[in-house]
Amino acid sequence: MSSLSVDLHKLSKFVNLALPVLVIGFLLAGKYVHFYFHFLTVAFLFLTIANVFYLFVQDQHPLLRNFGIVAQGRYLVESIGPELRQYLYSSDTEERPFNRIERSEIYRKAKNIDSASSFGSQKNFDTSEIKLRHSMYPSSHDDLIPYSLTFGEERGLKTAYTITKPMMISAMSYGALGQHAVRALARGAKLAGIAMNTGEGGYPKYHLMEGCDLIFQIGTAKFGVRNDEGYLDDEKLRELAGKDEIKMIEIKFSQGAKPGKGGLLPKEKITREISELRGVEMGKDVVSPPHHKECTDKTTTVAFIKHVQEVSGLPVGIKFCVGSPQQVDDLVQEMVDQDVFPDYISVDGSEGGTGAAPKSFMDRVGMPLFPALSSVNRILCKKGVRNRLKLLAAGKLINPGRQILAFAMGADAVYSARGFMLSLGCIQAMQCGNNTCPIGITTQDPALQRGLDIGTRSVRVKNYVNNTMHDLEELLAASGERSLDDLSIDNLFIPEDSTLAPLVHDKYIDSKH
Amino acid sequence: MKILSWILRIVAAAILAQTLFFKFTGHPDSVAIFTAIGMEPGGRILIGVLELIAAVLLLFPGTVAFGAILSMGVMTGAIVGHFTDIGFADGLLSLFVLALVVWICSAAVLVIHRRQIPIIRQMFAKSKY
Known part of the structure; x- marks a missing residue:
């Protein structure tokens, strides 16, 4: 020494x-x-x-x-290591789940300032990055077909629901989020004219306050529509479905952050109000069961979807994170056999992140979005039922660059949760499960929510949506196609080393319809 | 346990508070004591202010442990003072006993609220990891 x-x-x-x-x-x-x-x-x-x-x-x-x-x-x-690393020592490209470049793109879109960057990309142009193929002859903006997607049209529903922007706020419940965050998102959704998913948090009291279009999610614990045994209470569902704001119902089978496991609401976040809206006890972590009590196999699952469709009278979608494509194949076959289809399937990639989950589930369970989405799309195409339902995608689809890849792999619309949290001002403090969110988004603490002004934040949500839609259109025009519907896997450059490379040569998935 | 904590905190805070009157008004007895230890008059006011802060911190649920530590600190000083400079003559013994009572109450409060002690909190906290 x-x-x-x-x-x-x-x-x-x-x-x-x-x-x-x-x-x-x-x-x-x-x-x-x-x-x-x-x-x-x-x-x-x-x-x-x-x-x-x-x-x-x-x-x-x-x-x-x-x-x-x-x-x-x-x-x-x-x-104070996490703070120091984020403030000073981590490079712009190395943080997870979103690095500083990805986060600042959202912040800039939300603040409505130019998000152009200079002197080249900081991405790795290696053998696994998927890129969009641009055309030698890009479309002109006037040629683009305005986006429109109608859920429930396949069943000829009178309550069919049409969206005009291909992006929706993914499931985040009141409870997981504080009331300021829920209301800011709901008001922003209303301003931007998009739909918002309520999450599995029971009666959506705060989601309903701003008058935006809602998708009511039924989780495995059926908060808000459960009877004492944890089965579906038809009457409660009928009543909720009768509300003007509620446009669709979504049955959640699994979620990217913790596939194969029920939701987890830490006791720190259960206030008296939350315990009432959900019908659960205070002072205890609330663990939702890993599956719906009604659904034990593919037959009962499809029957349950049909039951919810009949009771609610609304378009009904299902959401899951893919574990085994074979199981999805079996489930779709069962749908074909019973001639019952959900109005949409939402594929959640295992990279999904909102929600408290055991680390091993967060890190190690479920298929990532792109291979999962492609598999589901291929299964639907192979069985010739792709035109019986819509396909949604979720999982880190926070920016237009990643979203367009999902559209090319078969998605009709995308969900994002963390993108919207970032637009609210989330700084990725990674404390969502502790009730200590410094921005006041994922906390019930009034002192922490004080700083989150619903008025200004809702405008940022709107800006984020509009700027993302703008970039998405530019990308679409560059691809030479006229609508998101025209995109296919052929519009993507998928390097040979990518796990998705085999899909390029699979001609089952050359068309969505 | 909660009731016990409140009793101990109120006893300690009450004893601390009642001496403030003598300190802040410059009662001859108080002046005599602080003259004996060479801290008159600044030290008398300083100690009074510290005792006031300790009493207030003891009563607020979020700051109990801090109040207890501060109060133990001031009382430790007082006890040391009795042994080195002030002595136990006349009414001074009762003042010493009062200091001892506050010290013991504060120590007991600290044990009850040990999860709040900043420096060794993690020994008692329910581990998250």
């Missing part, structure tokens, strides 16, 4: 010895020099006591037991 260095082992030994010696020194100084020294006596006495506690009493932390109070410095500095 060089002559000038810090040996933390020796430093800690020195401090452990110095503390009691200092106490005695200050005690004597207080006695013989001036009584004011006793302020130091007391302070160092307390530090000594804490140190003794670390070294000899507690047995939870080996580091503190070996080195005492100096080791506390490690925990102190480590505790």
Whole structure:
């Protein structure tokens, strides 16, 4: 070791010895020099006591037991590590789930400022990046066909629901989000003219306040429409479906953040109001069951979809994260056999992230969006039933660049949740499950929600939608197609090394209809 | 436990608060004590302010542990003072006993609210990881 260095082992030994010696020194100084020294006596006495506690009493932390109070410095500095990394040390491209470049694109769109970038992309142009193929002869804007998608038209429903923008706010419940965030999103959705999914949070009291179009989600616990045994209460569903704002019903089978597992609402976030809207107890984590009680196999699942369609009278979609394409294939076959189709299928990629989930589920379960979406689209095309329903996609589709890939892989419209959270001002503090969101989005704490102004935030939501739609149109025009519907996998450049490469040669998926 | 905590906090805060009157009005007894330890008059006011803060912190649920630590600190100083400079003569013994009572109450409060102690909180907290 060089002559000038810090040996933390020796430093800690020195401090452990110095503390009691200092106490005695200050005690004597207080006695013989001036009584004011006793302020130091007391302070160092307390530090000594804490140190003794670390070294000899507690047995939870080996580091503190070996080195005492100096080791506390490690925990102190480590505790602000996430902030320091985000503020200073992480590069623009290395953060997860969204790096700084991706986040700032959303912020710029939400603030309605130019999001052009200069001097080249910071993406890796390696062998796995999928790109959109532009045409030598781009479409002119006048040639583009205005977007329109009608859910329920296949069944000839009178309540069929038409959207005119291909982007919707994905399922986030009141409970997961605070009321300010829910209302800002709902008002923004109304301003932008898009639909919003209520999430599985029970009666959508705050979602309903702003008068935007809603998709009511039925989770596995059926919050808001459950009876005491946890089965569907037809009467409650009928009543909710009768509301003007509620345009569609979505049955959630699984979710990208935690496929194969029910939702989890940490007890810290359960206020009295939430317990009433959902019909659950306070003071306990609420764990939704992993599957709907009615649905134990493909037969009962399809029957349940039919039942919800009949009771609600609205377009009914289903949402799942794909585990095995074979199971999806079997389910679709069952739909064919029973001649019952949901009005849409929403494929959630395993990269989905809103919602508290065990880390192993967040990280390791379910198929990522693009291969999952392509598989589902291919299955539907193969069975010749692609025209019986609509296909939605979700999973990090926060920017137009990624969304257009989903459209080319078969999606008719896309959902985003975190994109909209970012548009509200989310700084990716990663505390959604702790009720401590510093921006006030995923918290029930009024003090933290205070800063989230519904009025200004809703305008940002609108800006985000409009600017994203604008970029999406530009991309579409560049591709030389006239509508999102015309896009296919042939519009994509998929490198040979990509897991999606085999799809390019699979001619089952050359057309959506 | 909650009731016990409140009783201890109120006892400690009440004793702390009642001495403030003597300190802030410059009662001769109080002046005599602080003269004995050479802190008159600034130290008398300073200690009074610290005691006031301690009493207030003890009563607010969010700051109990901080109040208890501060109050223990000031009382430790007082106890040391009795042994080194002030002594126990005449009415001084009762003041010493009061200081001891506040110290013990604060210590008990600190034990009850040990999860709030900033520096060793993590030893008692329910671990998240």
